[in-house]
Amino acid sequence: MAYLSDEKKKVTSQMFIEMKHRGEKITMLTAYDYTMASLLDQAGVDAILVGDSASNVMQGNMTTLPITVDEMIVYGRSVAKACSHALVICDMPFGSYQASREEGVRNAIRIVKETGCDAVKLEGGSEIIETVRGIIHAGIPVCGHLGLTPQSVNKFGGYGLRAKEEAEAQKLLDDALMLQAAGCFAVVLEKIPAALNKKACEMLHIPVIGIGAGASDGQVLVGQDMLGMNQGFAPKFLRRYADVATVIQNAVKQYVQDVRNADFPSIEESY
Numbered sequence: 001m002a003y004l005s006d007e008k009k010k011v012t013s014q015m016f017i018e019m020k021h022r023g024e025k026i027t028m029l030t031a032y033d034y035t036m037a038s039l040l041d042q043a044g045v046d047a048i049l050v051g052d053s054a055s056n057v058m059q060g061n062m063t064t065l066p067i068t069v070d071e072m073i074v075y076g077r078s079v080a081k082a083c084s085h086a087l088v089i090c091d092m093p094f095g096s097y098q099a100s101r102e103e104g105v106r107n108a109i110r111i112v113k114e115t116g117c118d119a120v121k122l123e124g125g126s127e128i129i130e131t132v133r134g135i136i137h138a139g140i141p142v143c144g145h146l147g148l149t150p151q152s153v154n155k156f157g158g159y160g161l162r163a164k165e166e167a168e169a170q171k172l173l174d175d176a177l178m179l180q181a182a183g184c185f186a187v188v189l190e191k192i193p194a195a196l197n198k199k200a201c202e203m204l205h206i207p208v209i210g211i212g213a214g215a216s217d218g219q220v221l222v223g224q225d226m227l228g229m230n231q232g233f234a235p236k237f238l239r240r241y242a243d244v245a246t247v248i249q250n251a252v253k254q255y256v257q258d259v260r261n262a263d264f265p266s267i268e269e270s271y
């Protein structure tokens with residue numbers, strides 16, 4: 001049993017579908033390390049996504065493209081160890097599943113085997129459907145991801161709203177149905193019009209987890225963004241629930257001052 005377990009039942013991918021059918025909203029946040037994942041898990045979030053946004057948040061890269069399978073495995077393993085309640089989903093990074101079904105299946109197996117994560121997430125629809133089928137066939141639950149798929153930023157030319165036009169909106173709905181038919185347990189829809197998202201939620205029996213997509217069966221945000229740790233990132237869809245950046249900076253300023261003034265450590269804090 002993991003550190004500080006509260007003995008709550010571990011969420012499974014099947015439970016996601018049951019939650020949608022009961023009309024219960026699903027909560028998901030990203031995390032990439034043990035300490036943060038422990039806090040999110042103990043606070044009762046349903047799922048933790050080890051997003052390839054680690055490339056931006058943890059490594060300071062401009063895109064999610066450079067992060068590797070080896071790096072995702074380090075983050076995924078740290079998060080999986082921390083979670084006794086939340087379902088842990090690990091992103092498959094760019095280049096780990098696009099070339100062939102066989103390579104995608106091998107990398108998914110490696111990620112699950114070496115991290116202990118419960119499921120994987122892949123970006124794309126019809127283009128990767130054979131790989132999605134192969135991964136599910138291998139016994140690994142898969143979450144889809146459509147709309148703004150950051151691994152395709154160079155194809156899109158930026159991070160703007162997707163599926164505004166009829167053709168792209170129709171392809172998104174077709175892809176979502178295809179992912180559901182292939183056996184995906186959920187699909188993330190990122191940065192699309194709320195009306196299209198509503199259509200997808202009504203059409204699918206698997207849950208839609210939205211980010212910048214309006215009301216959905218569930219929501220996902222990047223943990224550091226919703227905690228206010230990343231002050232430079234302020235898209236319209238982001239609600240900040242805390243100002244952790246200020247808390248950290250004030251604590252560090254106080255520490256620096258205390259050490260410089262010889263206030264820390266005190267007699268009581270010494271052996």
Ligand code: KIV
Nearest residue numbers: 030051052053188220
């Ligand atoms: O990598 C990530 O954090 C994601 C979410 C934003 C959905 O894919």
